[in-house]
Amino acid sequence: MPASGAVTRNTLRQQIADALRDEVLAGRMQPGEEFTVKQIAEQYGVSATPVREALVDLCAQGLLDSDQHRGFRVRVFTVEDYKGMVEARALVVDGIFRRAAVPGAVEPHGPALVSVRRRGEEAARAARGGDLNILVGYDLRFWRELCALAGNTYISEFLHRLRMQSWVFAVPYLRGHSELSDWLWTGHGEVVSALALHDFEAARVLIAAYNDESLVWAERLPR
Numbered sequence: 001m002p003a004s005g006a007v008t009r010n011t012l013r014q015q016i017a018d019a020l021r022d023e024v025l026a027g028r029m030q031p032g033e034e035f036t037v038k039q040i041a042e043q044y045g046v047s048a049t050p051v052r053e054a055l056v057d058l059c060a061q062g063l064l065d066s067d068q069h070r071g072f073r074v075r076v077f078t079v080e081d082y083k084g085m086v087e088a089r090a091l092v093v094d095g096i097f098r099r100a101a102v103p104g105a106v107e108p109h110g111p112a113l114v115s116v117r118r119r120g121e122e123a124a125r126a127a128r129g130g131d132l133n134i135l136v137g138y139d140l141r142f143w144r145e146l147c148a149l150a151g152n153t154y155i156s157e158f159l160h161r162l163r164m165q166s167w168v169f170a171v172p173y174l175r176g177h178s179e180l181s182d183w184l185w186t187g188h189g190e191v192v193s194a195l196a197l198h199d200f201e202a203a204r205v206l207i208a209a210y211n212d213e214s215l216v217w218a219e220r221l222p223r
Contacts, residue, residue: 016044017054024063025136025164027171029074036071062165077169082218085166090211092147092159097200099150113196116145120188130180136167142188149195173221183217185210 020040023029041051055072058064064072077085119142126135143163147156177183187206194202 012046013050013053013057016040016046016051017057019044020054020058021061021063021164024058024074025140025167025171026133027175030172031074031076031168034070034073039071061161063168075165075168077165079218079221082166082169083215085162085169086211086214086218089159089162089166090207092155092162093207094204096147096150096155096159097195097203099152100195100200112145112149113192116142116149117189117192117196119145120192124186124188127184127186128181130184132171132174132180132184135184136171139188140164140167146191185213 020029029035037048037052037055040055041048044051055064055066059066059072063075065075066072119138123135123138123142126132126138140160140163144156144160147159150156174180174183187210191203191206194200194206
């Protein structure tokens with residue numbers, strides 16, 4: 001039946017988009033790497049239509065660029081791009097904290113904050129162990145759930161996009177460091193603890209320090 005076929009194709013489209021996004025975020029598909037719909041379809045053993053749709057979705061998320069004649073490529077972000085992302089992240093998170101400061105917006109022992117804390121603990125553990133593959137996924141979930149506390153899906157989606165793009169830029173450089181744990185942020189739990197105490201100024205200070213460290217790191221990278 002037509003409805004069943006549509007669901008199957010849409011599901012396949014999402015699965016392909018998720019798989020390719022993971023490849024990009026993990027740095028296994030490098031910035032600037034080019035490929036065609038046909039190559040991806042053959043790689044996954046599927047038809048071209050859901051692959052093309054998945055690639056268009058990833059372009060909309062700012063992870064890929066498309067070229068009418070050459071296909072697609074992983075987006076290349078510059079150091080200046082990354083610095084702009086960090087600045088934008090800071091503004092968005094500050095807005096989240098202002099909304100969270102409204103009385104009753106954050107329950108210290110509510111399920112939402114408990115879940116955020118759990119994500120943060122996993123992200124921090126991966127950061128201390130220098131495990132980028134684990135860290136990226138948990139870090140994205142941490143910020144997405146933290147952002148949801150603001151109760152605005154537009155803010156949440158915007159920050160999620162920024163953080164994905166930040167990782168696309170950072171991962172290839174980070175994989176070149178021998179001591180990854182020296183460069184990875186582990187303050188997720190401290191931020192959650194500050195929010196649980198309604199100490200939003202402490203949370204802002206923690207995030208500001210994190211963003212400053214990110215900018216210092218970026219300045220040391222080759223242009």
